[in-house]
Amino acid sequence: MQDPIERTEPDESAAATSLPKTAAETSPENPWPLQLLSRNLKSYIDRAPATWVEGQIIELNKRANASYITLRDVDAEISLSLTVWSTVMNRLELPLERGARVVAQVKPDFWVKTGRLSMQTRDIRPVGIGDLLARIERLRQALAAEGLFREDRKLPLPLLPNRIGLITGRNSDAMKDVIRNASLRWPAVVFEVREVAVQGVNAVSEVTRALAQLDAMPEVDVIVIARGGGSLEDLLPFSHEDLVRAVSAAQTPVVSAIGHEADRPLLDEVADLRASTPTDAAKRIVPDVGEELQRIGAARAQLRRIVDLTVAREMERLNHIRSRPVLAAPETMVDLRQQDVSRLRERALSCITSEVRRDTDRIAYLRAQVRSLSPQNTxxxxxxxxxxxxxxxxxxxxxxxxxxxxxxxxxxxxxxxxxxxxxxxxxxx
Known part of the structure; x- marks a missing residue:
């Protein structure tokens, strides 16, 4: 019994010293035992610190001593399974429900015997409306400090857009409202529609991608982002920083038509025009053809009145001028001028006659004087x-x-x- 034991101990020691020290040094000829890999993984994972994460509960299974939760990222299609012991769940004031948004403190745990990795939840807290509003408000203040909400950055909407870009949910009531009301107001309106997810993890990426596509089209004169009403959690994508910055960088005017009058996501602050509802957006982006025809008719009537008043006033002035004596008897002016000419002629003739007579007398006098001095006179x-x-x-x-x-x-x-x-x-x- 002693000989086998004595032979085994040196063999185990020799095998331990001949194993590779790191995973990179292993090979088919010199592999690690599975227990060594499991122990090393256990040791490495145990050194990872506990981490607070945020997500949305998409699955919730309650057992006697533990609850198993599947948590999904709020912005991407990434999920993680959590194990929550009853001691942690009992600290909650209200039970968790599927669809709730939570933050959890998790730490990875590796079971050596089964090789299973689990996320042990040390603490979990629901994210309330107040917390979400506080986050949105902090983001609002930060973006406002950067100047993204300034009025001088907002672009004016065209009077009559050539083509309207519409970003909305797939077959949504918001899309129908915008298209129907805009077409009623201006039947010739043309839309370039992009149907995207307007809530959930893909909403931000799809809306941002559709915005970039429409902004790159030169024939699109204005872009409308429309969605019907919903809870604060449903409208969170429209307060996402990435979407807000994408709208701020757009070269085409953007109209925000999210939810109802009381809903104010950050998209409303950065958009060039905020519409209270999708129906209101349709009224703001195109003019009413009936109202425009009435305005044209009123303008034409006003122009006609002005022309008529001007013509009547000028006719009155002409009649007044024609009623003056000088125009009633135009020959009077000629007679007066003829009398003036005759008077001036008589005056000129009189003056000339007087001058001729005076000069004749002077000549006669000079002639007599010259004659008195001439040799002939002697x-x-x-x-x-x-x-x-x-x-x-x-x-x-x-x-x-x-x-x-x-x-x-x-x-x-x-x-x-x-x-x-x-x-x-x-x-x-």
């Missing part, structure tokens, strides 16, 4: 002018040679003569 008084043959005037008798031919000019005509020797001048002559 000749008329009996004097004569004696000239030599060359025309020079004789002033001294001594200067005339004897027998010189002379010309003697008298008042009328002239005489020819021959000069004799000059006589001596008598004294006193």
């Amino acid at each position: 000749l008329d008084r009996g004097y004569a002018v004696v000239q030599l043959a060359d025309g020079s005037v004789v002033r001294e008798a001594a200067a005339v040679p004897g027998d010189a031919h002379l010309r003697i000019r008298v008042a009328v005509g002239e005489l020819a003569a021959t000069a004799a020797a000059p006589a001596e001048e008598k004294p006193g002559a």
Whole structure:
């Protein structure tokens, strides 16, 4: 009995020392025993700290001493099974229900014998409405501090959109309301519809993807995100940060039509226009054709009244102008001007006549004065002018040679003569 024992102990020690130290060193020729892997996994998992997680209960099975819960992520298709002992469940004021949103403190636990991994729940708490509202409010304040809700960032809606992008639930009443009311208001309206999940884990990703598709289409002039009413949990995707930032970055105007008048998800704050309901959104994005026709008719009537008043006023002014004497008898103005011309002509003639007479008298006076000083006037008084043959005037008798031919000019005509020797001048002559 001792020999086998003595032989076994050295063999086990040798086998232990020959095993690989790490999993990476194992091989088909030198594998780990299964118990060694299980113990190592147990040791590694036990070192993991407890973690608080949040999710939605989709399955709940209650047993005598434990409850088994399947928890799903609120934003992705990922689930996790939890084990909750009755001691933890008994601390809750109200029992948990399927669909409830909870936070739980979990720690992984590995069972070596069966190789099963379980998530042991040390504490679990339902997320109440107050907690959700507090989270939304904190996110609202953070996004507002970044300026995402500023009015100057909001884009104006087109007066008459060419094509309307509509993001809504599959075959939902909200989609029917928007399309029906918009078509009633403007029959020629055209929609580009994207049917997506509007609640649950896929809502944020599908709405964001549809928004990106419609925003990239140049023919889409406005995008409407519509959903009917629901609980706060149902509307949580429309307060998700990723969706809010996607709407803020969109280049196309976005209209939020989520829930009822009292519902205010964060999408309402960042959208370019907030509609209280899907029906209200249809009224806000397209004009009413009947109202527009009435406005056109009123504008035409007002324009006609203005034109009629203007024409009547101008006709009255023309009649008033035509009633003036100058237009009633236009020849009066010509007669007055003719009288003015005649008067001016008479005045000019009188002035010219007076000037001519005055200048005639002056000429007669000057003529008489000139005549009194002329040589002819001297000749008329009996004097004569004696000239030599060359025309020079004789002033001294001594200067005339004897027998010189002379010309003697008298008042009328002239005489020819021959000069004799000059006589001596008598004294006193």
